[in-house]
């Protein structure tokens with residue numbers, strides 16, 4: 001079943017978008033497509049467009065590389081010759097591309113209002129306060145290794161890098177968490193516990209898969225004194241989970257899984273690990289967007305899948321595997337990432353034609369001091385294979 005997207009949402013959210021010059025509004029689809037294609041042709045090898053799986057069709061069709069955060073981080077780092085990297089995704093992704101880019105390259109986000117509500121749940125000053133509070137509680141910070149999900153600001157990545165930590169994505173979270181807990185520092189010490197931020201669900205789901213029991217996990221609420229925890233609770237914890245979540249993936253629930261199974265007894269459910277623990281446990285399988293795509297495409301003919309992730313990915317996957325396989329969204333109302341959706345073809349056209357006129361709109365430039373430490377945490381992730 002294809003969910004039709006979503007003219008009403010588009011109309012309602014246009015006011016939240018970055019304003020565009022009048023001449024970029026109310027363009028016919030054909031004209032917009034032709035002008036984006038022409039600008040892309042004219043910019044040639046000077047330009048590379050990266051597109052996240054959650055982007056809308058009208059934008060993703062112009063991407064040179066499509067992928068999840070890990071694949072796109074690698075693509076951004078490999079595009080050493082393109083002068084301009086236009087990132088059709090959200091703010092933290094463009095920041096990561098700027099951190100990994102080669103000298104002389106410029107990273108552009110078509111709409112500066114395209115953020116991520118999860119990344120916004122961990123601010124740099126909150127993490128700085130967390131380190132201070134953990135010291136106050138009597139913990140040696142060397143005993144805690146931080147791992148930040150790539151869905152976090154450059155300031156968070158920098159603080160994590162500075163504290164000998166590492167970035168992860170949903171594709172490699174298990175591998176990175178295993179590395180972080182077993183990694184021997186230069187002074188021969190190992191951390192006793194891991195601080196995972198900003199997504200408590202990815203942390204819990206991955207930690208549990210790695211064999212960490214739920215009662216050895218504690219949730220740190222950055223809005224509470226000492227995270228709302230006692231030193232004894234932290235002492236016992238192997239995994240400290242930052243209280244943050246994805247507002248899209250936490251919409252899925254177990255009742256939806258039960259309803260799907262009733263309708264399709266032979267069907268299978270695959271969920272993204274940003275979903276809650278209960279949903280991931282009730283699903284047949286879980287994994288990153290890339291894993292979901294590979295699993296569904298590699299499944300036997302006749303398979304029926306309910307997929308618990310963002311609706312643009314689900315709709316596209318459904319089209320790609322039909323008629324041999326059936327793919328439906330687990331949430332019958334569709335789970336749209338409204339911030340990803342802010343990147344419109346109009347915004348893409350505006351930044352591309354700007355480049356042709358010698359204007360760089362919406363450059364994402366991470367300050368050098370932040371970049372140094374954030375790059376360390378990102379490079380460390382890219383080196384762990």
Ligand code: SF4
Nearest residue numbers: 116117118246248337
């Ligand atoms: S789907 Fe969730 S985590 Fe991903 S960009 Fe949207 S709000 Fe952020």
